[in-house]
Amino acid sequence: MRGDSLRGYLFVSPWVVGFLFLTAGPMAYSLYLSFTSSSMFSPPRWVGLENYRSILTEDPLTWKSLWNTFFYTVFSVPLCVALALALALLLDTRVRFMRAFRTVFFVPSVTNVVAVSVLWLWVFHPEAGLLNTVLGRFGIEGPLWLQSEVWAKPALVLMSLWGVGGMMVIFLAALQSVPRELHEAALIDGASATRRFFSITLPMISPALLFNLIVGMIGALQVFTQAFVMTGSVQPGSEGGPNNATLFFVLYLYKKAFQEFRMGYASALAWVLFVLIVGLTVLALRVAKRRVFYLGGEER
């Protein structure tokens, strides 16, 4: 048996080594760095809570980037979840060509974000872009989108809807595991479609809903590539859109770390984000626990 234990540790050792040297160690070091003033080229100097103080009370761009990130998350995630659920419900009605439809909705989400960003950069072109061309057909004069301080974030939210395929597949899998008998029994009892949706479907897929919301939220809080590719102009360092309208938190962090090389400050930013993500996830799970329990109690 002792041999078995040793073999067990040997088998899992790649992950353990990776965890120690690529996750836990760097995390600890990054926490240490966040209390220092450190550039790439000089040894870290201990400054205590100075970085955090500066981030929270002095630096206007932290709050700006936090606000941008919240705006994006608050609009993008619920809209994506709603669209994904709607698409999954449509596909779950045993339509013909279901696979073809599923492919159309899913493929954009597995393509390359940089290529997708370049495409949407052109879609959002104020004069010749697809979006304003289509809006023009309806007599609407479209905004400047990415070049407008007001419309740059909504543009990125709109673009995020194109990538709901992954969420949709998760909903579809959950929907297909809802026992048919439940719906049949409800039909016999004369329940309307709306009633069946809220009393059977929604409770049964609530774990998938929770998963999509949380994973969507974590992803949205870390939004980076779209903003970097689409709102950076030609000079490096100018990413962030008109008047920093699309300076998202991770983009700001990237600039501090890899353009200004302020590694201590950037590490503190990373820990602010980490605490934020963990806090919001725990909060979401708390709220959901009551909800899922309540709904679960009803269907049981």
Added chain:
Amino acid sequence: MSGSTAGEGTVVRRLARIALTYVALVSLSCVFLLPVAWMLSSSLHDAASVFEQPFRWVPIPPRWETYARAVTVFPFGRSLLNTLAVAVPYTVGMVVSSALVAYGFARLRFPARDFLFSVCLATMMLPGQVTMIPLYMLFSRLGWVDTFLPLIIPGFFGSPFSIFLLRQFFLTIPTDCDEAALLDGAGRLRVFWSVVLPQAKPALVTVALFAFIGSWNDFFGPLIYLNSPERATLTLGLNMMKTQIVGAGTVEWNTLMAASLLVMLPNVILFFAAQKHFIRGIAAGSFVS
């Protein structure tokens, strides 16, 4: 679905609902496909005619030479080779290491196993920003900046997603064959390699696919680690090309669209070749919770 006692009213209502479902699906499909159609059409225009109003959806004659220009402005061949030079070893490392670890978690008994596995799962949601800066410093201390190593080597330590997916799959494989082989005197490694792995092919393909696509689509890694243009991967190269073209006054949107389409194409092909693995992998990921 509805009972056999359904009256005429319900039949009409059902037909109406089916018709509405199709109308909704077809119109939503059009909305999803429109940007791609427009991209394709733009790529076959010349640099000036993409701006013409109204837009000609079918450019006559189609300018295929845009693609020739795209692959020269953006050194497509070299970037493709660079991407493969990263993605292939990364994927191999990921599959092998994750399978070993998953086998350990699924089949062997050792102290703190379940604790370690839950730690492994917990790291799945960890935002990469908290490790990114020390890792950059580590890799730069090792002299790995501007090489492919920082993008490849982390793959050799497994990822929580792959380990989880493979472990779940290994648990569904009956242990009878393992035990028979062990009684015959085969070592654990041999059982793993010649008994368990051949039965786990579908899960291995799913893991390989996700590792490959993840590496292929990665932008942040190449952005911080690769400086020389000749080492740029496809994503980095495409972004550099965008910067260069947008900075050059008259923007050649046709060339940009051709290049973006070329970068997207392999993903689409891979999706069609391995559709069920994609669907399974994504669904499996959501069962973690």
